[in-house]
Amino acid sequence: MAPFLNKIRVTDNLPFMKSLPEGCCDLIYIDPPFVTQKPRTAGARKQQTRDPSFDDRWPGGTKAFLAFLHPRLVECHRLLPDTGTLYVHLDYRAAAYIRVMLDTIFGERNFLNEIIWQYRTGGASRRWFARKHDTILAYAKKSGRHTFHVQRGGAYRTDGLNHDENGRPYKTTRKGRLYFNQKGPILSDVWDIPFLSTVSLERSGWPTQKPLALLSRIVQASSNPGDAVADFFCGSGTALVAARRHGRSFVGCDLSKEAVRIARDRVRKETKPEA
Numbered sequence: 001m002a003p004f005l006n007k008i009r010v011t012d013n014l015p016f017m018k019s020l021p022e023g024c025c026d027l028i029y030i031d032p033p034f035v036t037q038k039p040r041t042a043g044a045r046k047q048q049t050r051d052p053s054f055d056d057r058w059p060g061g062t063k064a065f066l067a068f069l070h071p072r073l074v075e076c077h078r079l080l081p082d083t084g085t086l087y088v089h090l091d092y093r094a095a096a097y098i099r100v101m102l103d104t105i106f107g108e109r110n111f112l113n114e115i116i117w118q119y120r121t122g123g124a125s126r127r128w129f130a131r132k133h134d135t136i137l138a139y140a141k142k143s144g145r146h147t148f149h150v151q152r153g154g155a156y157r158t159d160g161l162n163h164d165e166n167g168r169p170y171k172t173t174r175k176g177r178l179y180f181n182q183k184g185p186i187l188s189d190v191w192d193i194p195f196l197s198t199v200s201l202e203r204s205g206w207p208t209q210k211p212l213a214l215l216s217r218i219v220q221a222s223s224n225p226g227d228a229v230a231d232f233f234c235g236s237g238t239a240l241v242a243a244r245r246h247g248r249s250f251v252g253c254d255l256s257k258e259a260v261r262i263a264r265d266r267v268r269k270e271t272k273p274e275a
């Protein structure tokens with residue numbers, strides 16, 4: 001196994017990515033800062049006092065953020081093999097700019113999806129429609145050669161659905177029973193996955209932690225068992241935990257010591273056999 005695999009490093013991701021060999025990451029997921037122009041302290045005030053490195057304030061505004069991210073996206077492109085895929089997790093602040101940037105780096109024809117992750121948490125607004133989604137952009141290194149496994153879930157939206165004695169869904173038609181896949185419909189690019197609540201057992205204390213269900217879906221869709229999954233803004237390590245859970249290797253890093261401590265701890269617990 002390559003020496004960098006199954007490790008999580010405390011480092012700036014740019015020199016780290018540059019040190020890795022071309023084509024070594026089958027799937028890359030990154031969840032960079034969102035340009036919120038705030039220090040990220042919510043729910044993790046203690047950690048932030050000990051380790052203030054995750055500060056999402058950009059004195060040069062969006063332009064400075066784009067200049068920061070560009071060389072990192074170029075590195076992501078270099079690190080993917082022809083079968084690989086990159087997912088970039090963003091919100092309304094930078095998604096449009098990064099879409100154009102990725103079109104330039106990867107080529108428009110390699111765009112796969114603009115995934116809308118919708119959730120219900122947070123307040124309502126009286127000045128605009130409540131902002132209740134993140135955007136995840138997916139690009140293949142070479143569309144057509146990329147790994148992709150259809151994912152199923154949720155409920156069928158069809159009238160007159162019945163279930164047989166084994167729980168299999170079907171509709172009665174003139175020609176008899178028309179059976180549907182028991183795992184649910186093929187998923188689209190709109191994902192309804194609950195945000196981690198403040199009391200969720202999954203919570204690690206890292207303020208921007210994403211749900212494991214979200215990362216499990218990405219890992220299962222765009223990699224094979226044994227593949228290498230990378231997250232170069234790993235935070236609490238959700239993507240790396242998902243990789244471990246589904247039998248993939250992983251490589252991760254974060255600027256923050258505290259984030260890496262949490263990520264290593266989560267991955268270690270994930271590898272423990274079920275009690």
Ligand SMILES: C[S@@+](CC[C@H](N)C(=O)[O-])C[C@H]1O[C@@H](n2cnc3c(N)ncnc32)[C@H](O)[C@@H]1O
Binds near residue numbers: 032034208232
């Ligand atoms: C939005 S959070 C990631 C959250 C993660 N997806 C999770 O589930 O916990 C972004 C992370 O990027 C890290 N970060 C910011 N700049 C970085 C850099 N240049 N190199 C490595 N990590 C960086 C921050 O410390 C922060 O933990």
